[in-house]
Amino acid sequence: xxxxxxxxxxxxxxxxxxxxxxxxxxxxxVTFGKPDSRKLKIGFIGCGGRGTGAAAQALTADxxxxxxxxxDVFRDRLDRSLRSVSKGREDKIKVDEKRKFIGLDAxxxxxxxxxxxxxxTTPPGFRPLHFKAAVAADKH
Numbered sequence: 001x002x003x004x005x006x007x008x009x010x011x012x013x014x015x016x017x018x019x020x021x022x023x024x025x026x027x028x029x030v031t032f033g034k035p036d037s038r039k040l041k042i043g044f045i046g047c048g049g050r051g052t053g054a055a056a057q058a059l060t061a062d063x064x065x066x067x068x069x070x071x072d073v074f075r076d077r078l079d080r081s082l083r084s085v086s087k088g089r090e091d092k093i094k095v096d097e098k099r100k101f102i103g104l105d106a107x108x109x110x111x112x113x114x115x116x117x118x119x120x121t122t123p124p125g126f127r128p129l130h131f132k133a134a135v136a137a138d139k140h
Contacts, residue, residue: 037064038064039064039065039066040062040064040065040066040116040117041066041068041069041094041114041115041116041117042055042058042059042065042066042067042068042115042116042117042118042119043068043069043070043071043110043111043113043115043117043118043119043139044067044069044070044071044081044110044118044119044121045070045071045072045106045107045110045118045119045120045121045122045130046071046072046119046120046121046122046123046126047070047071047072047074047077047078047080047081047082047121048072048077048081048121050121051081051119051121051122052080052081052084052085054119054121055067055081055085055119056084056085056089058119059085059089059092060089065092066092066093066094067085067092067093067094067095068094068095068099068113068114068115068116069095069099069100069101069109069110069113069114069115070082070095070099070100070101070110071100071101071102071106071107071109071110072101072102072106073102073103073104073106074102075102078100078102082095082100099113101113107120107122107126107129107130107133108133111133111134111137111139112137115139116139117139117140118134118139118140120134
């Protein structure tokens with residue numbers, strides 16, 4: 001029986017080749033140069049400072065991302081957050097009056113609004129309920 005030895009250089013070379021091959025299979029749109037042009041609609045639940053920052057970052061992540069719906073317990077927080085997020089990103093804001101949800105059930109309405117995914121930035125006490133609902137609605 002022939003003894004095979006693996007040295008560090010051979011291991012790195014083999015594992016690097018495997019990683020490149022795997023990424024070509026995993027990311028076909030990137031590999032073949034055909035980007036996905038569909039719009040990704042984001043729903044935003046919890047319009048405090050943390051949530052406003054998260055929404056702003058999400059909107060700068062890709063040119064095909066748009067803010068679709070917002071929900072908060074308080075109308076003034078939602079309005080303030082929307083003004084802040086909109087600055088310089090007006091073309092990415094698709095939140096009209098019928099997709100601004102206020103009240104303790106606002107999270108359910110955002111989940112039902114047609115958003116593709118949601119950002120949950122409510123206080124920690126509400127998050128388990130909201131997280132469970134988002135997973136059940138396939139918005140994660």
